[in-house]
Amino acid sequence: MKSLNQINLSILLCVLLLSNPISSQELQDNTLEKQLILSVLYTQTSTEFIANNIQTYTSAASHIEEALSDKSWTASLEQKSDFSLKQPAIILDVDETVLDNTPFQARAILTGCSYPCGWVDWGLEASAEPVAGVKEFLSYAKSKNIKIFYVTNRVSELEDATKKNIKALGLPFDEDVDVLLMKGENNWTSDKTARRALVAKNHRIILMIGDQLGDFISLKETEKPVAERKKLGSKYKDMWGTKWFMIANPMYGRWESAIYGNKYPESEEDLIQMRLDALRTE
Numbered sequence: 001m002k003s004l005n006q007i008n009l010s011i012l013l014c015v016l017l018l019s020n021p022i023s024s025q026e027l028q029d030n031t032l033e034k035q036l037i038l039s040v041l042y043t044q045t046s047t048e049f050i051a052n053n054i055q056t057y058t059s060a061a062s063h064i065e066e067a068l069s070d071k072s073w074t075a076s077l078e079q080k081s082d083f084s085l086k087q088p089a090i091i092l093d094v095d096e097t098v099l100d101n102t103p104f105q106a107r108a109i110l111t112g113c114s115y116p117c118g119w120v121d122w123g124l125e126a127s128a129e130p131v132a133g134v135k136e137f138l139s140y141a142k143s144k145n146i147k148i149f150y151v152t153n154r155v156s157e158l159e160d161a162t163k164k165n166i167k168a169l170g171l172p173f174d175e176d177v178d179v180l181l182m183k184g185e186n187n188w189t190s191d192k193t194a195r196r197a198l199v200a201k202n203h204r205i206i207l208m209i210g211d212q213l214g215d216f217i218s219l220k221e222t223e224k225p226v227a228e229r230k231k232l233g234s235k236y237k238d239m240w241g242t243k244w245f246m247i248a249n250p251m252y253g254r255w256e257s258a259i260y261g262n263k264y265p266e267s268e269e270d271l272i273q274m275r276l277d278a279l280r281t282e
């Protein structure tokens, strides 16, 4: 016979399941997803992360005046020549640069159902909050008549929802040209080089902001073993903090696939073991 406490617990669980938005998803083994918990908590709860993002965007804003007056200034490796008279533009990545998708990551931890599982549904909700500092930064850039482009590797079926989300946050979104360049449109792959080149055709790209190396350079160049990949930091040392601005993303990215030699292993056990093997102890 169940004790009163057990009955109360059962009732509480039923209430929780009925009221919790993740209850409709099948709960799976979340051993792997649980490894995300401190990264997600850091981004969701720490003032340190907010301060870091405000710092990044304030620093980016402080370079706008110089970038506007120096007509030879470009932040794009794809921008080759004859750009001095073109309208200045800024390119931003979307996920974790403009939009905060940490609720999606939190759901993955709780359900054990991680990317791509549930990702499109989350995107269609169009309810992501802005990354700290981005709104003030973009409003300042807009006041300087700078064109704002969003270059994202979200799938193209999320285009309308992404636009809706960005506009609902009051961020600039011009309608005269396509300012939201998705993966899958015009045969665009995950490599953003072609999209940067397209923006560079009619604009002088003065700053770029992202959370992945691929937001600045070709994907091919980023796909290196960890030690070699780390050298890209100093290779582009003249760009960071003046023309390129990196938002920290401890939750996911190509930095993680580099740990596995840029090829995800078949099993979760192997993946967790490779993470352990990658730890440096001296």
Ligand SMILES: [Mg+2]
Binding pocket: 093, 094, 095, 096, 097, 210, 211, 212
């Ligand atoms: Mg991103």
